[in-house]
Amino acid sequence: MLSERRLEVLRAIVQDYVGTEEPVGSKALTERHRLGVSPATVRNDMAVLEDEGFIAQPHTSAGRIPTDKGYRLFVDRLAGVKPLSSPERRAIQNFLDGAVDLDDVVGRTVRLLAQLTRQVAVVQYPSLTRSTVRHVELLSLAPARLMLVLITDTGRVEQRMIDCPAPFGETSLADLRARLNSRVVGRRFTDVPQLVQDLPESFENEDRGTVSTVLSVLLETLVEETEERLMIGGTSNLTRFGHDFPVMIRPVLEALEEQVVLLKLLGEATDSGMTVRIGHENAHEGLTSTSVVAVGYGSGDEAVAKLGVVGPTRMDYPGTMGAVRAVARYVGQILAES
Amino acid sequence: MLSERRLEVLRAIVQDYVGTEEPVGSKALTERHRLGVSPATVRNDMAVLEDEGFIAQPHTSAGRIPTDKGYRLFVDRLAGVKPLSSPERRAIQNFLDGAVDLDDVVGRTVRLLAQLTRQVAVVQYPSLTRSTVRHVELLSLAPARLMLVLITDTGRVEQRMIDCPAPFGETSLADLRARLNSRVVGRRFTDVPQLVQDLPESFENEDRGTVSTVLSVLLETLVEETEERLMIGGTSNLTRFGHDFPVMIRPVLEALEEQVVLLKLLGEATDSGMTVRIGHENAHEGLTSTSVVAVGYGSGDEAVAKLGVVGPTRMDYPGTMGAVRAVARYVGQILAES
């Protein structure tokens, strides 16, 4: 359908436009890329590419810029993922190795990604849905007041206050704590409900109410915290967006403040492999002139969460994809170690 | 030194400029404010105000705009704090009352403040320095691996892994847990070190190493976490900054990403009462064209942390101060209740 050379022309247009931020013309193209043909020929090719919707002219008699469809083709067929240089890799590893806890890992990852790609970075906290329970702790704060602490294998800790229907003795508490742990430690969150279902029955009548309360709070925590958290960074990179800046940046900043939007954005990314959403492919209308590059990461084979960057559609896709992939890989390693 | 009327002129200039974002001239002033004098008189007053450094002209034959010094005088002597309307107050209370945990309180506060002031909001998490210990929990994850969980009276939870020099029995663990809690619960963080100082001595030789390790991790956590956390929001309000937008917004976004900078910013605010830093009064050079309005908040009389907003020097000071004060007050109440 499109000859080899025309694809080459498209690739050249994308590369030049990403570099210069200005519409690129036929003459400039032949000068910068050894295409082996004259500007006139390139012009013909450009006309075809425009007919097919891969490139467009901002106004008559200006150069061409790639359309979303053009970038899509570029990403799918014309560009690979650019691997990072080994100094870069070392830098990533060193930087991430210094992290002391989960917050720190996520925080460092965000900064790293923002710096590497010079774009806005978004990192999702390891999801609880796929996590397993490392420990459940129950503390007695007052006669009829307990605190539930849930510790996950990814190092996350959640706590909840519980007001009991009746005072709950220390022995009962120790009993519940022991039984609870023996059942759920090492198990997945999603499995917990059925594992604890029959627990109240094995307690004395007077304690049953409290045990039920504790369990319902526990289950609630599991559900509630599946609603995932994010960290973002590098928003100052938005200033490199372009000239028509204020009008572009506004909706992006707004979208970035809405966790829901971001979660959906990352959520759309498929589990395996890298996802690139270009311009209007993004559902959210504030982000129609941005692209999102996202990938899952995890401690083992399975992705426990996602991370990615948000930038102008005119971005260096190979480089960005390379950075995102590399960072995801290293973060996975770090998580696996801890 | 400055006559009553000249102060009145300054006030009018500030108000008009804040409203219109455009330099204000003598004629427009006399039309919008019943000053009772002619434009010519106002012009003379303006000349004096300019000599004194309270206002300036962007270029010859344009209107005047207030200088930082002018805003300072306005805030100190010409403007009060504008109380919120009672619907606004109710809205604040309703919104904050819905919070379920500390993160939620802080998150809601940030959003509220950003929305109310239409500026960038910064809220510091309740500081641990002034907090007291509600509970210390020790869990055994593996024979020689413990987890320390620290719960504060403001509802914050911190956890740390501890690798013990030697296996530590369940009875010793229970013993240490009990003694630790009996000593530090209800006490201030700053008092903890001396309270636990002699604790290792009361243990068997073989356990002493582990106890010391646990204590050092505990103390480390106290110190480390005194390094405070923040939440910011409303960055999209930066787009309302002005025309010379890109050049202004860049350093602000950068500064906002540096927790250290923000902490210093809030830290500069005096403990009691509201602090307003105008333009160059801010040490950080990226923020020389912004003003910071900050105030401490706390559950009792004492401030445990600070919150505030960052906006253009050209801001509605009375309104902003009113909103900041009101929000701080309600957050304090919420914290006191929980």
Place this chain on the structure above:
DNA sequence: TGCTGGCACTCGAACGCACAGAGTGCCAGA
């Protein structure tokens, strides 16, 4: 059939220029 050089055409960006409008400073008079 596909590539090339040539040529006329288009349109936006940049420049110069004139002009209106807003604002000032200063001065003389009440």
Place this chain on the structure above:
DNA sequence: TCTGGCACTCTGTGCGTTCGAGTGCCAGCA
């Protein structure tokens, strides 16, 4: 001490011109 008047100084805007990059098309050539 205030006021009205007046000359002056800017900036912003609109308009016409020019310049140049870039295009589309066509005829010719391999």
